[in-house]
Amino acid sequence: MTVSNKSLIIAIAALALAIAAAVAAKFLLAPPGExxxxxxxxxxxxxxxxxxxxxxxxxxxxxxxxxxxxxxxxxxxxxxxxxxxxxxxxxxxxxxxxxxxxxxxxxxxxxxxxxxxxxxxxxxxxxxxxxxxxxxxxxxxxxxxxxxxxxxxxxxx
CATH class of the missing domain: 2.60.40.1930 (Macroglobulin (MG2) domain)
Known part of the structure; x- marks a missing residue:
């Protein structure tokens, strides 16, 4: 695997993590029952x-x-x-x-x-x-x- 492929995979993983964190924050940190x-x-x-x-x-x-x-x-x-x-x-x-x-x-x-x-x-x-x-x-x-x-x-x- 080349350096650019590793960088691309790391970038995609970081983006996926950021999206998952945003979704979790919306559902987990919202006031209950709002x-x-x-x-x-x-x-x-x-x-x-x-x-x-x-x-x-x-x-x-x-x-x-x-x-x-x-x-x-x-x-x-x-x-x-x-x-x-x-x-x-x-x-x-x-x-x-x-x-x-x-x-x-x-x-x-x-x-x-x-x-x-x-x-x-x-x-x-x-x-x-x-x-x-x-x-x-x-x-x-x-x-x-x-x-x-x-x-x-x-x-x-």
Whole structure:
């Protein structure tokens, strides 16, 4: 066996080990009994017009509001989330470009009251002038993690 063949075998074995470790970590280190649920996207809701909400299992709801409106670029945005029907330990909003990678933007919101969370972020400018965004509200509870996606469009002159 040549040196390059040995190196290839070692590299493949290391990759297989890394994949096995990642799978084991996902299943063995996850909190016992945690359930992950992704709510369906409501394409009729427009965050530019006002708050949007999404149904979650057990009759609950997650509502997202972004201010000011219209939603500006390169200016502070206020994110407000209301959670009903589940006890939320943490809330984050993952903001991503639908058709273009705009970098990592996932602010952690602070608890304002029973089921209410808020925080701030800023959206970068897209060079195309019009940008479709997805805001996924991620709510972590004691035994469940729920993701509720919302979409909106920004424009830049």
């Amino acid at each position: 359930v992950t649920y992704t709510a369906p996207l409501d394409t009729t809701c427009d965050l530019q017009a006002g708050p949007c909400s999404s149904a979650i299992p057990g009759g609950g709801r997650i509502e997202l509001a972004i201010a000011p409106r219209p939603i500006p670029l390169l200016q502070p945005l206020r994110l407000n989330v209301k959670v009903q029907g589940m006890e939320a330990r943490a809330v984050e909003v993952d903001l991503t470009g639908v058709d273009m990678n705009m970098g990592f933007n996932r602010p952690k919101l602070q608890r304002d009251g029973s089921g209410q969370f808020s925080g701030q972020t800023t959206l970068p400018v897209c060079i195309t002038g019009r940008m479709a965004w997805q805001a996924v509200v991620v709510v972590t509870g004691d035994k469940a993690k729920v993701a509720a996606p919302f979409r909106f469009i920004t424009t830049h002159n």
